[in-house]
Amino acid sequence: MLGTWWLSSEYGDDDGPAELRMPGEFNPANTDAFTLTVAGSLLNDDDSSLEEVHYSHPAIHGKTVDAKAISLLNVRRVQSRTTFSRSDDLTGPAEERWLCNLHSEGILHIEPTSILQKVALDFDVTTAWANAFRDNAHGDFSVVDSESQTFRAPEPWQRSTSIDGVTVSLMRGWTWSYDFSTSFQASQAASFELEGSISVNELRRRWIAPLQGLMSFISVRPARLGSITGYVQVDGEPDGVGVDIHLSEPKFITEYDEAPGPLDLLATRQQLEKAGLSVDELIKAWFDLYFSARLPLVYLLSADLPHIYSETRAHFACMALEAFHNQFMDTKRWPPDFHAALVDKILNGLDGVDLAAEEIEWVKQRLRDGNNKGQIRKIREVFEYAASTSNAIQYVWPGFDQLVRSQRNKSAHPQESSGNDGSVSAWATKTGLQWILRHAYLRQLGIESESISTLMDKCYVYQRDLRHLQDVYLSHGS
Structure with a gap:
């Protein structure tokens, strides 16, 4: 799709400066990673982010040549050839490539104050902790009924609790993958889901940070945050539109090569349940503990x-x-009232003692601080x-x-x-x-x-x- 594209900004969705609008082509062919390539840069010359190749932004808006409005959500620049200037002195070709989510037929973009109706997120330890083991089913299949093989997967389950009007759930289900021949592989996977009115602005502090803390507590090492998908309410879309949310993490947290297994954990979900603490009780108790x-x-x-x-x-x-x-x-060593009375009793005994005023004050201070x-x-x-x-x-x-x-x-x-x-x-x-x-x-x-x-x-x-x-x-x- 050929068109003109610009970053969402304080100028509004339709009134951005002309010099910040760039021609480009949007390619929706790959549904796993929509890409936009623009001839130039969508960033200001004086923007400090110009040098950041992996720059993220809430949205890019555009109008196609057939006047169709398209918004690309949670965009992330993944390639930039910025050997150029917006002055007349061009030093070479300029091009940027962005990965994004798509919402067409109207303008939609994510701001810090936007409200998400649901969020799905996972950590590298969640699957192992929930006793969902990877690669535990595989086989071959054929379009010929007599040669087909059937795999019966256990029913998925979830455990939920309500915290401040938001339902926090641990979900466990199955993912399936097929190669280009006739083989399949099924794996269990687990993740957390939040459902309610969740502000993007408070997503990390209020919801992700406690869950990441819980998973780090369980895994005895920092839990690595995986994918985050938020669902935004859109007319005509009762389940909302899914938006990938990118939150940066310190580099040292992302350097683990492998996710922890069950033997690397303080305790698995099943072991905690045998100890008398169910998943819903654990999540609720942890949130209370984390914020207190x-x-x-x-x-x-x-x-x-x-x-x-x-x-x-x-x-x-x-x-x-x-x-x-x-x-x-x-x-305190003793109840405060008892200690205060004891100090007063001792200080009263200092009357008539040959001590300078500053020495008496020093004794008083030492006695009053001596209850810790x-x-x-x-x-x-x-x-x-x-x-x-x-x-x-x-x-x-x-x-x-x-x-x-x-x-x-x-x-x-x-x-x-x-x-x-x-x-x-x-x-x-x-x-x-x-x-x-x-x-x-x-x-x-x-x-x-x-x-x-x-x-x-x-x-x-x-x-x-x-x-x-x-x-x-x-x-x-x-």
Whole structure:
């Protein structure tokens, strides 16, 4: 389709500057990746995005030569030959190639304030966690009935819960693929679906971030975000029009070659259900936990980030423990009223003592601040809360609580690197704390301690880390 094309902007859909409209050809032949090629660039010369080859934009609008209005949604520039200038001094041919979604017969584009009626998204761990195993059915088929082979797939299922008027579901179904001969392959796949009135502006913060946090918590590493499809309400389209939504992620999260398998997880969906926590209960409890204790969870999940120094991971883990204690446990040694009365009683006894005014003030301040629990007490109280896991870790690494306190002090008062021994201590601190805190959060989600112990006993990654901790302790000493 030949026509004239321009980016959606503050100028409006029909009134963009003439110099920002470019001739080009839209090719809808490939339904998996509609492409638009324009002779020139749709970006301003002074736009800092001009140099970004993979530049994304909400929409490109256009009019074909037969006056048909077309909007290309969530466009992404994938190729650019920008050896040109819009001045009279052209230095070579200019061309841009864009990938996009299509909506014709009227102008439709996605803005931050747009409302989606449904969103489907997946993470690299979702299928394994939901016990949906890949490539578990294959065979041959023929158009001749007597030679045909039939595969009967289990019924798809979903588990749903409602959060602030939006239905959050875990979906599991089947995908089918065929080659050019007579073979087929069927795979189970799982993804999340959100259904309700969802603003594009709040999509990441309110909905994707908690689910990505849950999948990262389960997979003991950052969960990689896969495809996101939003459905926009359009007249004549009761199910809405599907739009691919592209959200950038830090590069280090996208560098994993393979998705985690069931053995790489803290627990699968089925194991959590046996422990007494169904999918709908888990999702609802996790959203409540995420928004009430977001900072402690962010610290914990940050400790799993790849490609950062071991000391930094240990720092995040120590901060996660302290933040967990501050969030869920009493940070005071005694009840505030009792402590205040005790301080007043002691201060009254200072009358007549030969001390300067500033010295008396110093004593008062020290006494009033003395009701906060110390680091070692906070550490041990969290350890007691996750008793079976912390006991197992302290069995393979005696004095682990003292190691954590020492590492916490190093984080608070950084000094020169202590070399390999410092890295070993940092690794051990992060490794042990991540399991103790995951145990603690499983309790917060509503699982009983005995059931958590059973989950940990069956968790391959946890048992592997215990063996590794013991080997490192024996080889490096305390």
